[in-house]
Amino acid sequence: MMNGMDRTFYMDYAATTPVDPRVTEAMLPYLTEHFGNPNSLYTLGRDGYRALEAARERMASGIGAQPTEFVFTGCGTESDNEAVVCISQMVAERKNRRHLMVSAFEHHAVLHPAEWLAKNGFELTVLKPRKDGIIHAEDLQAVLREDTALVSVMAANNEIGTIQPLKDLADATHAVGAYFHTDAVQALGKIPFDVADLGVDAASFSAHKIYGPKGVGGLYLKKGTPFRPLLMGGGQEMKRRSGTQNVAGAVAFAKALELMLDEQDQEAVRLSALRDRIVDGVLNGIVNTRLNGGPPKLPGYANLIMLGCEGEAMLLQLDNKGIAVSTGSACSSGSLEPSHVLLSIGCPAEEAHGSLRVTLGRFTTDEDVDYFLEVLPPIVARLRSMNPLYERMYGAVK
């Protein structure tokens, strides 16, 4: 605790989370003694099958669905791909609808398959959020068409944390007879999320964002939603996703969701307060800083801009002090453009290069926030003092 090198101050919970020890404990027996293939008929297989179906029931009840509407997948990206491609293609075939609408700040796991469909017989509309980081229902209504097959808008954005008005968006979508998918990877467990209340037709989830293991995803498919499976083979997961199920992963995912729901109310309050301390500390303590997006926002999510600093340089300097955060700077990812999310809400590229995403979670403490607020200002001051344009653009470095 005395200096950052003794431990990691992990503040990138939107990227991934450590597996909660209670989750590890729940899943371990299904890696060892109960290792059976859940599709085998003997006792060992039936043990696995029961655990898998119990996990499915818990996942389904956690999101307000029926067990037959919940499919375990390999990751959030797989769920997004299957929702976008497999629903759209089936709707096109059955109803001759070939128009897609996705928001501009979707994860690439939605954007890229939508772009692929646009090269393969579909028309694609990409709808920009407003500056507040929200897709407004009236903006969606304006681009919906009578041949729209699928609309996909994420439940909460992964970079700026803004929560989308899903019920209004789903209602608008259904008014033209189209289907509505939401990427709920970031939202699951952090805010109330009930598929029946929201009226969504499909939703994607991932275990590793909620203190479960990597390599486990989930896909909600409302009964009657057109869907042609991507993975073909043994017909597992009610013929929607072939492949031997990851029983231990499914058990872990269900346990992880149960813990999120048990602790949701208190964690929302705690993480919002910690996040507000970060935001207030940065905006009041460092000149020429800004906050991106929202409200409403996920608890624990803050996307901040330090004008006149480059994000990757800040990230590496913070890493030297043991703090892990992420940035929307072009230089951080090997890509050549800054974050498409920040550009979509009208953030100029030169500002997006200076963004830091700080996402707090279950193991973040008050001391972590104190430490971050102590370490960041001198890093920002040092990088600004090295910036040849800083004084010209923003005045003297303080």
Place this chain on the structure above:
Amino acid sequence: MYSEKVMEHFNNPRNVGVIENADGVGEVGNPVCGDVMKITIKVDGTDHIQDVKFQTLGCGAAIATSSIVTEMARGMTVQDAAKISKQQVADELGGLPPAKMHCSVLATDGLKVAVDDYLVKHGREPIAGPIKSSDPHFDPHAEEDEEHTHEEACDL
């Protein structure tokens, strides 16, 4: 992934600052692209670079390449300094990720512009001539797009 030497120069950059009354000044890059570099040089009566300093807005590689190029140029003649190539800069740092090679272009361009500024101020012919990255609208990634596609840049 950055080499140890890149991280060492990023964490402890050499020759940061601005030389007052410099003999040559080079400023390249563009904040829209996230990289801006300014190099100032002091040159003696025999065209040798006595002192060189830099200021850089940019990522770890941009700062490290600026730092190393100032070390390489110190003591050189302006003619030799203008010949430092992006590959030499990258090699001196133990290599750079493909997506970061434009950073070494920026560092060598900054030095070339500073040398030309010195020569022109003394009524002599510039060596490098017009440098694309000293145009305020220059996009340092434009060449990069041709050399390394998105996918290749992700090849770890």
